Amino acid sequence: MTLLTDSLIVDGVRLAYRDRGQGEPVIFIHGTPSHSHEWRDVVPRIEAAGFRAVTYDLLGYGRSERPVDRDTSVAAQAELLEHLLDALGVDRVSIVAHDIGGAIGQRFSLAHPERVRRLMLIDSVSFDSWPSPTWKKIIEEHLDDVAAMSQDEFNALLTRQLKMTVADDSLMSGDVLQAYLAPHQSAPGRVSFFEHQVRHYDSTYTEEISDQLGHLTAPVRIVWGEEDQWQPARYAKRLSDAIPHAELVVVPGAGHFLMEDAPERVVREIGDFLGAPLR
Template structure:
């Protein structure tokens, strides 16, 4: 299923996006190694519940532009989110963010609290939680030598990683697995993956704002797969303790890609949260 249907020039770069529905705007920010495909079983249901849903591929990811000389770090993606909201005429939005998107959501909420009505973070990176041990090993062993990597070797590497994201590995096979691999099935795709994603796996982007999370005043819900192999549950508990009034929802039998293991539960949590009155 292709979720994104349009493109928009934002701050001089092209972002693939989808803007549908009416009502309060909800911005969905995906994680890594991923793109907006991860929201395919979620966004249409939130839209049907009466919300305006905006979904986009981060710069350098999925169907968005893969610039040669543009910063695609978490910090830069946070700045770009502000430009995207301006371009769409959105003054204030609810944000639903996963994984590295959660870092963008946290940074944006800290920097622009007046523009975030509610914040939901799903199996997010935080504090010093990332990169995970397997990604750290890949960074140490593969980052400098990736230009010589064959497509088969790359596919095998990424497949091993993707299968760690779900509690039920049978969910990360067939067409679903191919959809996650698809943006990288070329030399450009492989280069883009390492340069725009892996090279920016750096916890400094969350550590440098950690002392400001306690100032957040909007409703925050933290939703986590109990069996997340990349972002252990104790980080969710730490976030919950640190952010005033934050709710923590733990989903049993689910891993890091909660939208694959338990899409119906994610939809329920989002729709319930979006009806929570802002403070």
């Protein structure tokens, strides 16, 4: 399914987004290597439960603009999130954030605590947890020569990485796999992937806020796939220890893309956290 249906200009750039439902606003922030497709089995359920769900592709990702000369680091994405909420007329919001989206959620919640009702972090980057060893190797070997990489080589590389995101790698195949590969099926798409995503795989953005996590004031729930190969579950425990009031939920038999391995569990956790239990 195509989740995102509209676009809007925010701070001079175009973001693809979806804004549906009535009630308390909730914003979904995806991770990498990904786009809003990862929320396809989750967001419609939250909309139907009586919430206003906002979903968007980060700048440089998916269907959003891929600017040549604009910072797309998680620090810049957190600043852009403020502009997006302003453009949509959202004063306070609950944040559901995955992977690098979690870094954006952490940074935004610390900078603007008055605007955050709740924060859910799903297999989030944190501290010095990223990039993973396999991404470090890719950065060392390919970041500066991506233009020489063929489409087949790129697809093979990204497929190997995406297969690591799920506990059951048969889930990352067929149409699902193709949807994750789709934004990068051209030379500009390949270059954009490395420039807007991989170049910013840098733990500086989380390490510099690590000693502030105890200052988060909104309720926090941390949800993690027990078999996450990129963000090991020990980081979930470390995060929950750093945020004294945080709840920690570890999901057995699930990997980094928890929404692929266990979408029903993700829906239940979000519904429960928002105060509208879904069964």
